Amino acid sequence: MSRSVSQHALPIRAEDDVVLVRRKVRELADRLGFSSFAAAAITTATSELARNAWVHGGGGDAIVEEVERLGQRGIRVTFTDEGPGIADLSRAMEGGFSTVRSLGLGLSGSRRLVDEMELDTAPGQGTRVVIVKWKRL
Amino acid sequence: MVYQHLTARLRFDEAELRSRREFFELHDEDLARLARLRPFAEKYMDDIVESLYELILGHAESRRHFPDQATIRHVKQAQREYFLGLFAGRCDLAYVDDRLRIGLAHERVGVPPKLYIGAYARYLRLIFDRLLHEFESREEFHAAQQSIEKLVAFDMAIAMDTYIAAFVDSLERHQAAVRELSTPVIQIHDRILLLPLVGTVDTQRAQQVMERVLMAVVEHQARIIIIDIAGVAVVDTKVADHLLKTTEAVRLLGARTVLTGISPTVAKTIVQLGLNISAMHTRNRLADGLKLAMTLVDRPAAGMADDALVSDVGGDQ
Amino acid sequence: MRDHPIPILRVGKTLLVTIQIELRDTVADAFQEDILSEIERMGAPGLVIDISGLDTVDSYVARVLVDTGQMARLMGTEAVLVGMRPEVAATLVRMGFQTRGLRTALNVDEGLALLGELLGRG
Numbered sequence: 001m002s003r004s005v006s007q008h009a010l011p012i013r014a015e016d017d018v019v020l021v022r023r024k025v026r027e028l029a030d031r032l033g034f035s036s037f038a039a040a041a042i043t044t045a046t047s048e049l050a051r052n053a054w055v056h057g058g059g060g061d062a063i064v065e066e067v068e069r070l071g072q073r074g075i076r077v078t079f080t081d082e083g084p085g086i087a088d089l090s091r092a093m094e095g096g097f098s099t100v101r102s103l104g105l106g107l108s109g110s111r112r113l114v115d116e117m118e119l120d121t122a123p124g125q126g127t128r129v130v131i132v133k134w135k136r137l
Numbered sequence: 138m139v140y141q142h143l144t145a146r147l148r149f150d151e152a153e154l155r156s157r158r159e160f161f162e163l164h165d166e167d168l169a170r171l172a173r174l175r176p177f178a179e180k181y182m183d184d185i186v187e188s189l190y191e192l193i194l195g196h197a198e199s200r201r202h203f204p205d206q207a208t209i210r211h212v213k214q215a216q217r218e219y220f221l222g223l224f225a226g227r228c229d230l231a232y233v234d235d236r237l238r239i240g241l242a243h244e245r246v247g248v249p250p251k252l253y254i255g256a257y258a259r260y261l262r263l264i265f266d267r268l269l270h271e272f273e274s275r276e277e278f279h280a281a282q283q284s285i286e287k288l289v290a291f292d293m294a295i296a297m298d299t300y301i302a303a304f305v306d307s308l309e310r311h312q313a314a315v316r317e318l319s320t321p322v323i324q325i326h327d328r329i330l331l332l333p334l335v336g337t338v339d340t341q342r343a344q345q346v347m348e349r350v351l352m353a354v355v356e357h358q359a360r361i362i363i364i365d366i367a368g369v370a371v372v373d374t375k376v377a378d379h380l381l382k383t384t385e386a387v388r389l390l391g392a393r394t395v396l397t398g399i400s401p402t403v404a405k406t407i408v409q410l411g412l413n414i415s416a417m418h419t420r421n422r423l424a425d426g427l428k429l430a431m432t433l434v435d436r437p438a439a440g441m442a443d444d445a446l447v448s449d450v451g452g453d454q
Numbered sequence: 455m456r457d458h459p460i461p462i463l464r465v466g467k468t469l470l471v472t473i474q475i476e477l478r479d480t481v482a483d484a485f486q487e488d489i490l491s492e493i494e495r496m497g498a499p500g501l502v503i504d505i506s507g508l509d510t511v512d513s514y515v516a517r518v519l520v521d522t523g524q525m526a527r528l529m530g531t532e533a534v535l536v537g538m539r540p541e542v543a544a545t546l547v548r549m550g551f552q553t554r555g556l557r558t559a560l561n562v563d564e565g566l567a568l569l570g571e572l573l574g575r576g
Binding site: 015016018019022023026036037039040041043044047048051106108109110112113 | 476478479480509510511512513514539540541542544545548549550551
């Protein structure tokens with residue numbers, strides 16, 4: 001079980017909000033002493049998923065958390081939107097990299113950048129994505 | 138361990154302080170009671186510190202941490218200050234800060250927790266023995282005793298945290314050192330680097346190798362990095378895929394990778410993977426790879442005709 | 455020039471663009487258009503885009519950068535992306551981002567040298 005040490009709720013209602021969420025995650029990664037590679041990975045994944053919530057979900061919310069598990073520090077980001085949801089999840093996770101605003105690119109790419117990813121979606125039910133990146137010992 | 142690392146790791150803020158004081162039941166009235174005991178503390182300070190060091194210096198193992206008279210004088214003085222600090226009537230972040238520094242000092246000179254806790258036990262006995270004669274009422278003595286115990290327990294918890302944090306810190310540094318040793322990047326020529334890869338390559342190590350290679354290329358502004366995989370125990374499709382990813386990342390930086398130590402088996406694996414080999418610079422022998430690197434190094438950067446073929450690797454579907 | 459602070463400089467016949475601010479999607483789009491119109495205006499044979507100031511490049515921005523290079527090439531301008539940070543390269547590769555025939559160099563000097571070679575020092 002991981003314990004939430006601190007929490008920041010941020011809205012994703014505009015393009016600038018995507019930047020703010022990304023920046024918050026970057027700040028936290030730097031403060032926790034993530035390696036520059038791990039910091040870039042979690043920041044980039046955040047950017048992809050925040051954009052998904054904004055572009056495909058019609059806006060949503062992000063919760064940026066510092067988490068702790070057995071003395072290990074990590075970052076957890078939860079994205080929720082009330083958008084149309086994802087109908088063909090397996091296809092989205094395969095990650096087609098052909099179109100500029102492809103949904104799959106954000107999802108599949110992000111999954112390869114983080115330690116844990118949890119996805120909860122259904123057509124018409126919105127989407128909830130949780131990602132976690134741990135600081136490597 | 139340096140102080141900044143310790144505080145960054147422990148993240149001792151107002152919320153944490155509140156939470157701890159609550160659990161240790163360390164209330165403002167305890168602190169006020171301790172402040173009222175200040176005259177008592179001043180009166181017995183020298184007596185208690187001297188007696189404490191009789192135990193510490195009379196024990197062979199403990200004695201070793203205090204090599205000379207100057208050190209002993211110094212720690213005794215620090216001890217007097219610590220003692221008076223217990224009766225200062227405060228327990229705020231500045232107090233915690235002071236305790237963290239003390240804990241770090243103990244950790245640094247290698248005082249193990251057992252000696253630390255043992256010394257504390259005598260410390261309390263010394264204080265309580267003298268405290269007993271200070272009060273006429275049993276209740277007052279008990280109240281004072283409890284307040285002291287609470288604050289001392291609070292201090293000991295901080296000391297334990299310091300030990301653990303320092304231990305984890307040294308583990309991390311050790312791991313980093315092992316990582317460095319397992320991927321030694323050598324500059325073998327102006328703008329040519331060599332990474333001889335030896336042993337087992339799993340996903341985690343492959344990731345470390347990629348990061349180290351990329352950092353080294355930028356740090357040295359190298360045009361070419363030779364990765365010699367002759368010493369890698371097993372090059373399966375997974376390892377081959379990692380190597381290709383590293384090659385691609387190096388190309389993004391504007392440099393080239395030359396892969397050497399490609400055995401017949403490895404060559405088979407790569408071809409069976411269906412990887413585009415026209416974009417790869419590979420050789421069987423390291424010496425040949427070095428020759429190849431020497432011919433490539435004078436041309437600026439990557440992105441030339443040969444590398445443009447990368448567009449055929451998978452490409453965009 | 456629009457209201458985004460990405461200067462486009464001329465070094466000889468080459469255009470040099472140094473990106474030092476975090477790119478929002480719309481800024482990236484505007485940046486692409488500005489470069490293309492500058493190429494049209496100047497007819498520059500070479501373009502160097504320096505991204506050493508970027509600590510994060512997500513798939514959207516990466517796509518804009520790669521596309522800009524391709525579009526410039528279609529217009530007859532060789533483009534080189536220089537100064538990509540190690541963290542950015544690792545992240546893009548891990549995501550599985552395809553960079554097609556993107557030309558890259560370690561830094562601005564190398565980028566200019568590469569263009570010099572590509573364009574036959576003309």
